[in-house]
Amino acid sequence: MVLARLILGLLCLAPMTGYELKKHFDSSINHFWNADKAQIYRTLAQLVDQGWATVTTVAQSNYPDRQEHHITDAGREALVGWLSNGAAHGAERDPFMGQVFFAAELPREDIDQLLVERRAKTQAILDDYLSQREGIDMRAAADRRSFLMAATLDHAIRQQAAELEWLDAVLEHLP
Amino acid sequence: MVLARLILGLLCLAPMTGYELKKHFDSSINHFWNADKAQIYRTLAQLVDQGWATVTTVAQSNYPDRQEHHITDAGREALVGWLSNGAAHGAERDPFMGQVFFAAELPREDIDQLLVERRAKTQAILDDYLSQREGIDMRAAADRRSFLMAATLDHAIRQQAAELEWLDAVLEHLP
DNA sequence: CATATTTAGTTGATTTTGCACCCACTTACC
């Protein structure tokens, strides 16, 4: 399961609660993965069952107890195992492309609307990624870890930019 | 469900068997969606239950009977309904980007290997898309339906090309 | 002549996902 590995990756950076993991998914990881809260907690439980993580309850003065999850050596091994084997390069699912593929069933104005709406959303996402990118210290990107993390964001930026160009081309040439 | 709409879209082009649908997914649609055989047959059954498609058994001399699925008017309505509402623009899941994000756990040579392998796969996929693209009659793309279908392939080509450029940039600048 | 591959469809088990809830307590805002 991919989600399990991503969680292991994050736990490898620091011990964390499910709640904190969810925040990471929604902020740092959102450009290439998203995860449901419930799924994160369930996967964490699995990781503990498998011996890839351990939990320690840390009491706090005001807030609820933290269920801090720590990666184990076995967990690190599993992560490295996943990283080393170049996975399947499949899936690539995009419902919007499905809509475009069959859009000829719509009247012309509705097709334009579909594309224009998508353009706005894509632009918004691109802007979001660009502002995330600005927040990254370029000196820090000299170290390999930060460089690679920033690189995935760059990838997302390139993808969104390419999609914008494509949308404009389609809007222009649509017969 | 997205799959149900995609199947409706294909049935809209011509009545088909589950087997033929699977072939379409593996050839014409593969650049933005893939579907399991079992799932296609189950979704077809659902479509019939919902009244969005009908089945007629067509006997053949040599081969097994064809369960030909025809879209109904209600099915066409459902398809158009899906096409008109600009869906959520979410998901964007890419396990490989997860591997890159955490690749710093690997020794330098293994990171290079990960990227180089991916480069080869991406190039192969791009070549495949490009050869599919060659097979498209440009005169036919003057009609709107063919244009839009070809456009989704162009999108995939742009995405793969952008990924290649990105991979090269990462390979070059990785500290 | 034997072994794949193609056509066509089906079943079962399991996993993964998504959605909607629920708890309890604290701090911030108007």
Place this chain on the structure above:
DNA sequence: GGTAAGTGGGTGCAAAATCAACTAAATATG
């Protein structure tokens, strides 16, 4: 002072997706 948002953790359920096997006949390939 009340209502929202944040911290932290969960449950239950259903839909969707995946994997693997199994049926069965015909045709193509070596």
